[in-house]
Amino acid sequence: MAPAPWLGAGGAAPSGGPRAGRGAAALRRRGHGGGECRGYREPSVCLSHSAPAAVVQQKAVDGRTEEFKLVYRFPGIKYCRVLSRLKLLQTATSMIMLPPICYLYLQGQVSQNILFYTTGIAVFAGAMLYGMSYFFRRIIGLIYLSENGQTVRVAHLTFWGRRNDIYCPIETVVTLDEVGDSKDELLHQFKRSDSTDTLYFTIKYGQIVDKQKFTQIFGELVLWSHSMVLV
Template identity: 50%
Template sequence: MLPPLYYLFLQGELSLTVVNYSTGIAAFAAVMLYSISQFARRVVGRMYLDSSGTTLKVSHLTFWGRRNDLYMPVNDVMTFGDVGDSPNETILYFKRYSTTDIMYFSTRFGRVVDKRGFEKVFGTLI
């Protein structure tokens, strides 16, 4: 919307106030979109434990909304005790020993299908 508004301003059809408000709103929208997407791409969508129980597949979205799968050994994932989270919190940290990246997941809004496998990776639920 900004290029047509700037064109109309240069033609004398719009006032500087309208152009300034429109530019401010567009800049605010861009900053909020970027900020929210930085959080949203760190939210874990699904986690899968392979049949041998040694590899964890973590799925999340990229900035552009595509699915990204991360494969990691189970012994690289920090348990609740290592992270310092209580299992009954709404949003839990997903941390690894090999990197400083932090992701987020929720057992309250999500669902644990394999409780035994979940407790093998993260420790006891309650």
């Protein structure tokens, strides 16, 4: 497999206890309180075949180095990234071609049909770019859990097809039973109690690398028969 532009390398991290259902999630929120999620893009790193290790180190705001263990990954995110960038290139090309065509039309060197055709392509490319970007930016490629089991790290794409990481306290992540998604749905919602933004991940086509930590984040549900669990 080609090197995945999503994974880093590091040491192993101990696993935490499972997170049980809606009642336990609500109790944890009352006990800990919701913190504000922090989202930012980290510097580019060298990417390798170290996916099974699935542990990365991230410099925390207070100067500590915090380790994160990979919990979930979506292999198809690399194709989403390629399509996103190709769509950007196509849209840019269409927009660059439009002004010269307009100028040639005003000079009487091209027909009105060519002008309309070029304009239609540019408008369609822009609309498709917006639609695809709206979808791709909400697809989660990787989910990590910190060494101490308190912070969830989620990686998704930006408008430009680059990686963006979001960090949030585990108690702010809404469990799957609270979200109300069916286990047979293609896309499951990743919601946070302190944010209106919604991201999506797929269990059917994704890979749950650490079942215990996945349960710790999202709660107990019978999801494993529809997923590829790596051990």
